[in-house]
Amino acid sequence: xxxxxxxxxxxxxxxxxxxxxxxxxxxxxxxxxxxxxxxxxxxxxxxxxxxxxxxxxxxxxxxxxxxxxxxxxxxxxxxxxxxxxxxxxxxxxxxxxxxxxxxxxxxxxxxxxxxxxxxxxxxxxxxxxxxxxxxxxxxxxxxxxxxxxxxxxxxxxxxxxxxxxxxxxxxxxxxxxxxxxxxxxxxxxxxxxxxxxxxxxxxxxxxxxxxxxxxxxxxxxxxxxxxxxxxxxxxxxxxxxxxxxxxxx
Amino acid sequence: xxxxxxxxxxxxxxxxxxxxxxxxxxxxxxxxxxxxxxxxxxxxxxxxxxxxxxxxxxxxxxxxxxxxxxxxxxxxxxxxxxxxxxxxxxxxxxxxxxxxxxxxxxxxxxxxxxxxxxxxxxxxxxxxxxxxxxxxxxxxxxxxxxxxxxxxxxxxxxxxxxxxxxxxxxxxxxxxxxxxxxxxxxxxxxxxxxxxxxxxxxxxxxxxxxxxxxxxxxxxxxxxxxxxxxxxxxxxxxxxxxxxxxxxxxxxxxxxxxxxxxxxxxxxxxxxxxxxxxxxxxxxxxxxxxxxxxxxxxxxxxxxxxxxxxxxxxxxxxxxxxxxxxxxxxxxxxxxxxxxxxxxxxxxxxxxx
Amino acid sequence: xxxxxxxxxxxxxxxxxxxxxxxxxxxxxxxxxxxxxxxxxxxxxxxxxxxxxxxxxxxxxxxxxxxxxxxxxxxxxxxxxxxxxxxxxxxxxxxxxxxxxxxxxxxxxxxxxxxxxxxxxxxxxxxxxxxxxxxxxxxxxxxxxxxxxxxxxxxxxxxxxxxxxxxxxxxxxxxxxx
Numbered sequence: 001x002x003x004x005x006x007x008x009x010x011x012x013x014x015x016x017x018x019x020x021x022x023x024x025x026x027x028x029x030x031x032x033x034x035x036x037x038x039x040x041x042x043x044x045x046x047x048x049x050x051x052x053x054x055x056x057x058x059x060x061x062x063x064x065x066x067x068x069x070x071x072x073x074x075x076x077x078x079x080x081x082x083x084x085x086x087x088x089x090x091x092x093x094x095x096x097x098x099x100x101x102x103x104x105x106x107x108x109x110x111x112x113x114x115x116x117x118x119x120x121x122x123x124x125x126x127x128x129x130x131x132x133x134x135x136x137x138x139x140x141x142x143x144x145x146x147x148x149x150x151x152x153x154x155x156x157x158x159x160x161x162x163x164x165x166x167x168x169x170x171x172x173x174x175x176x177x178x179x180x181x182x183x184x185x186x187x188x189x190x191x192x193x194x195x196x197x198x199x200x201x202x203x204x205x206x207x208x209x210x211x212x213x214x215x216x217x218x219x220x221x222x223x224x225x226x227x228x229x230x231x232x233x234x235x236x237x238x239x240x241x242x243x244x245x246x247x248x249x
Numbered sequence: 250x251x252x253x254x255x256x257x258x259x260x261x262x263x264x265x266x267x268x269x270x271x272x273x274x275x276x277x278x279x280x281x282x283x284x285x286x287x288x289x290x291x292x293x294x295x296x297x298x299x300x301x302x303x304x305x306x307x308x309x310x311x312x313x314x315x316x317x318x319x320x321x322x323x324x325x326x327x328x329x330x331x332x333x334x335x336x337x338x339x340x341x342x343x344x345x346x347x348x349x350x351x352x353x354x355x356x357x358x359x360x361x362x363x364x365x366x367x368x369x370x371x372x373x374x375x376x377x378x379x380x381x382x383x384x385x386x387x388x389x390x391x392x393x394x395x396x397x398x399x400x401x402x403x404x405x406x407x408x409x410x411x412x413x414x415x416x417x418x419x420x421x422x423x424x425x426x427x428x429x430x431x432x433x434x435x436x437x438x439x440x441x442x443x444x445x446x447x448x449x450x451x452x453x454x455x456x457x458x459x460x461x462x463x464x465x466x467x468x469x470x471x472x473x474x475x476x477x478x479x480x481x482x483x484x485x486x487x488x489x490x491x492x493x494x495x496x497x498x499x500x501x502x503x504x505x506x507x508x509x510x511x512x513x514x515x516x517x518x519x520x521x522x523x524x525x526x527x528x529x530x531x532x533x534x535x536x537x538x539x540x541x542x543x544x545x546x547x548x549x550x551x552x553x554x555x556x557x558x559x560x561x562x563x564x565x566x567x568x569x570x571x572x573x574x575x576x577x578x579x580x581x582x583x584x585x586x587x588x589x590x591x592x593x594x595x596x597x598x599x600x601x602x
Numbered sequence: 603x604x605x606x607x608x609x610x611x612x613x614x615x616x617x618x619x620x621x622x623x624x625x626x627x628x629x630x631x632x633x634x635x636x637x638x639x640x641x642x643x644x645x646x647x648x649x650x651x652x653x654x655x656x657x658x659x660x661x662x663x664x665x666x667x668x669x670x671x672x673x674x675x676x677x678x679x680x681x682x683x684x685x686x687x688x689x690x691x692x693x694x695x696x697x698x699x700x701x702x703x704x705x706x707x708x709x710x711x712x713x714x715x716x717x718x719x720x721x722x723x724x725x726x727x728x729x730x731x732x733x734x735x736x737x738x739x740x741x742x743x744x745x746x747x748x749x750x751x752x753x754x755x756x757x758x759x760x761x762x763x764x765x766x767x768x769x770x771x772x773x774x775x776x777x778x779x780x
Contacts (some may be wrong), residue, residue: 042448062447063444064454064456068338068341074309074315075311075315078275079446082323104307107304
């Protein structure tokens with residue numbers, strides 16, 4: 001019998017702990033497929049962050065380092081500077097990358113650190129149970145914005161790709177989502193490009209994946225996808241915000 | 250043996266690290282340790298190493314974590330307020346069992362404090378350099394030559410036990426120049442099969458991690474680590490004894506204040522007062538064995554520190570009530586004079602006969 | 603001489619730290635124990651700079667010179683700050699081109715050296731520190747003349763070696779001022 005689909009080699013045989021309808025699983029698989037296709041598992045080092053994806057180090061078959069909350073870009077910098085031949089990626093959520101780790105993110109990007117950041121933006125803190133994230137939408141209800149996010153007091157959401165695209169060190173900043181087959185394919189292509197850019201030593205690459213959090217949004221998985229399309233994508237438009245282009249021969 | 254050259258303490262720290270095979274340095278400028286970073290930024294490119302100025306101490310220590318996890322010899326350097334910022338990363342480094350060297354060229358505190366020499370980070374270095382149950386190995390040099398030797402040893406001992414090692418210096422030792430013989434560079438490449446540097450398809454993936462959700466597993470790991478600490482406490486204590494054999498009054502001091510105290514002991518001896526000095530070289534593990542031994546013959550101990558009295562707790566624990574333990578200290582960036590310490594010795598002696 | 607503790611003080615830019623370093627290196631060449639400790643921090647920026655130098659036959663305790671055997675004062679605030687600290691029988695060398703005040707103490711040897719003027723008259727502007735060093739050397743003989751010169755050569759950065767002869771000349775003028 002022909003096998004149509006199987007687990008990528010770069011994923012371990014450990015069941016994900018993610019909630020039903022959460023898109024972390026899809027993104028993990030895409031990253032793993034890219035690693036398989038590029039044949040770089042043996043020289044890849046992933047950096048796990050703090051948040052729902054904290055256990056990422058159990059799921060990827062490559063070497064992994066678990067970083068303090070927000071510090072994944074600094075830890076990845078240390079790994080990459082120590083081992084320039086390694087392929088180094090971080091896997092961070094919105095709280096990790098855009099709140100507590102905003103400084104580390106901006107400076108790793110500004111330095112043009114040869115690392116890839118896989119950035120999961122689901123507009124909420126998942127692991128701690130649904131508090132406001134730096135990307136929580138205006139008016140969005142969370143545990144810590146029970147009356148909806150009031151931008152007058154809680155501040156405005158951060159559009160990370162737009163912000164980072166102004167930095168010279170950034171090689172690729174692209175926002176994707178995984179709500180349908182077409183977008184999943186686009187997301188994978190973006191992730192692959194980011195890994196390839198790193199292997200060419202071209203600079204900091206960030207792939208922002210607009211994601212769902214059905215549990216903390218209080219929605220069924222299908223409704224969460226609908227909510228993402230109707231609320232997230234208008235505020236966080238998909239697209240390429242910076243791409244320094246293919247390497248010249 | 251190499252030539253004796255005059256070198257600033259801070260620059261000697263940097264050169265000693267390079268000689269010990271350290272090729273990765275991450276740090277953030279702060280007085281009075283900035284010469285370490287300046288020297289590194291000058292020398293690292295010449296030896297094929299990496300100098301990177303992080304955007305903060307927080308970032309710098311996490312770069313250290315990354316490089317240490319990847320299996321290379323790595324160092325950072327800062328001064329007191331910087332250690333406070335690094336304490337998060339230091340806890341993760343300890344919890345991840347990766348080796349590195351952290352230099353603290355102490356200045357007065359708390360808060361922004363001052364920039365003059367101090368020893369008021371003793372508690373921070375030996376008790377809680379971050380959250381959780383863990384220790385650093387802490388070396389306290391008192392001369393530039395010893396600084397160089399201990400930096401070298403720090404890398405070896407860190408690799409041996411897979412744990413962070415701190416060089417606890419101060420503004421005086423960092424800024425002063427003294428003659429020093431620099432060590433020859435030796436082959437320092439250590440096999441680190443645990444490192445996260447790519448498995449090359451040859452082994453299972455390595456994970457450098459400090460997260461253990463199951464309390465039983467976490468307790469087991471912390472207990473394992475503390476078994477290692479026990480070994481270190483039993484085998485790695487270091488202290489210098491000076492004129493302790495017949496001494497009634499034992500001054501205990503480390504680093505800058507030990508130099509002052511040694512002069513004071515000399516002054517006292519000239520007056521016929523039987524004074525001696527114990528100079529802890531490791532602050533963790535604390536040299537309790539030396540103190541216990543000397544406590545059998547001494548009549549009184551005097552802890553001399555550039556703080557309001559921090560190490561004195563360790564002296565008291567080691568002496569364990571056998572004889573009285575007194576304290577003398579200056580703080581805020583003031584270095585006590587030999588005369589001040591001598592006066593304390595005379596007081597404990599009940600005057601000069 | 604078993605030990606000599608020197609405190610050099612003046613404005614930043616007068617070559618206080620450099621002078622101290624020459625002395626420390628000369629002492630090292632002489633086979634002595636030496637230490638050099640600068641003041642550091644904001645006070646260096648346009649304010650006063652000072653530097654402690656110890657040269658000894660024995661291991662050096664505190665490198666911070668609190669009661670100097672020799673005080674070099676190159677401005678008035680430095681003289682006023684440290685005058686009383688000099689040990690009885692010690693030496694104060696001051697640049698009398700800059701400091702007009704007389705030292706009130708009678709238990710120390712005071713040398714009023716017109717160092718800045720001597721330097722300037724001989725086309726060595728900015729070398730008053732070396733004139734003073736020459737005189738200090740003459741007064742204390744803290745090392746041999748050969749080792750003083752070696753100390754100078756060790757201290758001048760390679761890029762500025764062209765200034766070696768001017769420094770030598772200034773030192774020699776200081777020696778002759780006695």
